[in-house]
Amino acid sequence: MLRVKRRYGAATSYLSKFTLLPQYKLKCGLEIHTQLNTANKLFSLSTNDPFHSSKSPNSLTSHFDIALPGTQPKLNYEAVLLGLKLSVALNCKINLNSHFDRKHYFYGDQPLGYQITQHFSPFASDGQMPLWQDIDDIDTKSKNINIIQLQIEQDTGKSLYKDVDKITLIDLNRSNVPLIEMVTEPDFSDLKEIRAFIKKYQNLVRHLDISTGDLETGAMRVDVNMSINEFARVELKNLPNTSAIMNAIKYEYQRQVKIIKDGGGMEHLSSAETRGWNGSSTVKLRSKETTIDYRYMPDPELPSISLSPDAIESIAKRLPPIPDEILNKLTHEPYNLSLKDAKILTISSNSQVELYTHEELRNYYFDTFHSYNNAVLKEKIGKVKPKLPINWIVHELLGDLNKLKIPLLEAKKVLTPQKLKDFLILIHKGDISSASGKLLLFHILEMIKKENFSSEGQLNLEKLISQYDLATIKAIDSNDLQKLCQDIITQVNDDRLISDIASGKRRNSLKFLIGQGMRYSQGRIKAQEFDKMFKKILNITY
Numbered sequence: 001m002l003r004v005k006r007r008y009g010a011a012t013s014y015l016s017k018f019t020l021l022p023q024y025k026l027k028c029g030l031e032i033h034t035q036l037n038t039a040n041k042l043f044s045l046s047t048n049d050p051f052h053s054s055k056s057p058n059s060l061t062s063h064f065d066i067a068l069p070g071t072q073p074k075l076n077y078e079a080v081l082l083g084l085k086l087s088v089a090l091n092c093k094i095n096l097n098s099h100f101d102r103k104h105y106f107y108g109d110q111p112l113g114y115q116i117t118q119h120f121s122p123f124a125s126d127g128q129m130p131l132w133q134d135i136d137d138i139d140t141k142s143k144n145i146n147i148i149q150l151q152i153e154q155d156t157g158k159s160l161y162k163d164v165d166k167i168t169l170i171d172l173n174r175s176n177v178p179l180i181e182m183v184t185e186p187d188f189s190d191l192k193e194i195r196a197f198i199k200k201y202q203n204l205v206r207h208l209d210i211s212t213g214d215l216e217t218g219a220m221r222v223d224v225n226m227s228i229n230e231f232a233r234v235e236l237k238n239l240p241n242t243s244a245i246m247n248a249i250k251y252e253y254q255r256q257v258k259i260i261k262d263g264g265g266m267e268h269l270s271s272a273e274t275r276g277w278n279g280s281s282t283v284k285l286r287s288k289e290t291t292i293d294y295r296y297m298p299d300p301e302l303p304s305i306s307l308s309p310d311a312i313e314s315i316a317k318r319l320p321p322i323p324d325e326i327l328n329k330l331t332h333e334p335y336n337l338s339l340k341d342a343k344i345l346t347i348s349s350n351s352q353v354e355l356y357t358h359e360e361l362r363n364y365y366f367d368t369f370h371s372y373n374n375a376v377l378k379e380k381i382g383k384v385k386p387k388l389p390i391n392w393i394v395h396e397l398l399g400d401l402n403k404l405k406i407p408l409l410e411a412k413k414v415l416t417p418q419k420l421k422d423f424l425i426l427i428h429k430g431d432i433s434s435a436s437g438k439l440l441l442f443h444i445l446e447m448i449k450k451e452n453f454s455s456e457g458q459l460n461l462e463k464l465i466s467q468y469d470l471a472t473i474k475a476i477d478s479n480d481l482q483k484l485c486q487d488i489i490t491q492v493n494d495d496r497l498i499s500d501i502a503s504g505k506r507r508n509s510l511k512f513l514i515g516q517g518m519r520y521s522q523g524r525i526k527a528q529e530f531d532k533m534f535k536k537i538l539n540i541t542y
């Protein structure tokens with residue numbers, strides 16, 4: 001165990017110093033397989049739930065999935081619909097007459113003896129995915145990645161190797177689960193572009209709700225094809241997560257550069273090969289000479305997929321705006337969000353978000369923002385503070401929901417955008433301090449969790465503020481404030497510090513005293529009041 005760890009550590013520290021060398025040009029193309037979240041499998045009526053297998057292997061299988069002789073495939077049109085959504089979002093040309101082909105090979109988890117895929121006439125082709133410097137963090141202003149094609153195909157089953165017993169177990173729950181294989185042109189020349197594309201594609205399939213897009217579970221699988229200076233391409237497979245993908249590319253680049261530098265390019269890099277990743281280096285799986293002849297042939301049992309242009313148009317019309325458009329909207333007038341906050345409302349880093357969808361969160365933000373803006377203008381209470389809604393939603397509310405495990409839609413029944421607007425107006429006017437606001441918001445959510453509040457009408461902000469004595473003290477008695485400040489000075493118990501503050505030697509430490517005041521009054525007395533009072537007591541003239 002220790003040895004494996006050490007080797008891995010050495011490899012990763014070596015990789016972290018990675019740079020691309022200008023005389024060794026990287027060229028890279030991606031093939032990404034994505035499992036579609038249809039209710040049923042691609043060519044049978046079995047339930048499509050490939051992660052069910054941990055509970056009971058081979059329980060989600062029909063006669064066709066296990067390839068009983070005489071069974072025939074029947075296309076599930078839901079997979080076609082999801083494929084269409086993705087193709088339209090990627091700006092592809094959609095093939096009005098695509099069909100299925102058989103790709104023959106023998107493997108235990110492929111009981112038909114062939115995979116049904118689209119080889120000769122794929123579903124969609126010629127798409128694009130633009131990457132932008134500001135949104136996607138690439139080094140050039142923009143970069144367009146061309147998509148060669150999208151094809152619909154079946155997934156295989158899963159093999160479980162039991163070394164000790166020298167047996168292989170087969171689970172066919174995944175067999176015949178619908179996949180989309182998306183193939184890009186070899187347009188990538190930089191690692192940042194590859195990382196950005198994978199993230200963006202993953203987010204797109206989640207956004208369109210066609211797949212969980214998770215790499216860790218295998219719902220999305222990325223194969224990387226790469227070559228240097230026009231030598232043959234090497235295909236990297238079995239890369240389980242983003243760091244494996246990036247590390248495998250770095251390792252493979254350095255391996256190929258060394259071969260070329262040593263003059264071995266013609267000998268070792270003249271024919272394509274497929275390599276895997278063992279956690280610290282790429283390892284050869286097979287070379288082109290040993291590539292199987294797949295004997296592709298059109299599947300005689302499946303009719304072609306015939307689509308009418310109207311169907312495509314109506315899907316295009318119903319497609320939600322793509323994430324780039326949403327980010328653009330959020331970072332411009334009137335919202336003017338930072339890209340970071342806009343991404344929080346748009347992009348899921350993980351599909352396991354159970355408490356809210358990004359669309360729900362965004363709509364909640366939009367409604368609150370407009371409601372707050374209108375109220376400020378209508379009540380004529382100064383200038384709108386445009387960051388107030390986002391700060392409270394993203395930095396406070398989301399944290400509280402996570403802590404208390406309350407779904408946004410539950411919280412929203414009580415804390416409607418209008419109620420949150422009322423709350424923001426109290427903060428806006430200084431009726432409650434931000435510290436009190438935090439306590440109040442958490443308390444409200446706790447009550448929602450305990451089901452003490454179940455509708456908007458039961459939540460009375462004013463009542464809670466007076467019940468818990470949270471209101472900002474606007475007209476504080478000057479004697480009380482003076483006494484509080486004196487007490488703070490006594491408690492600090494550092495004559496030197498106090499005289500340095502008074503003389504101006506340590507001006508910044510005045511803030512420390514004010515901070516103590518804010519703490520004692522829990523933010524209910526404003527900082528300016530303390531500032532004035534300490535200056536008066538200590539005869540400060542600066």
Ligand SMILES: Nc1ncnc2c1ncn2[C@@H]1O[C@H](COP(=O)(O)OP(=O)(O)OP(=O)(O)O)[C@@H](O)[C@H]1O
Binds near residue numbers: 031185233
């Ligand atoms: N010279 C090259 N350098 C790097 N990548 C390349 C080069 N030429 C082609 N590619 C990439 O290789 C990939 C080829 O994928 P494609 O699905 O067409 O074929 P395949 O890998 O032979 O088939 P399979 O689907 O069985 O793996 C594409 O992503 C393409 O961009």
Ligand SMILES: [Mg+2]
Binds near residue numbers: 031181183
């Ligand atoms: Mg391919």
Ligand SMILES: [Mg+2]
Binds near residue numbers: 223
């Ligand atoms: Mg390939």
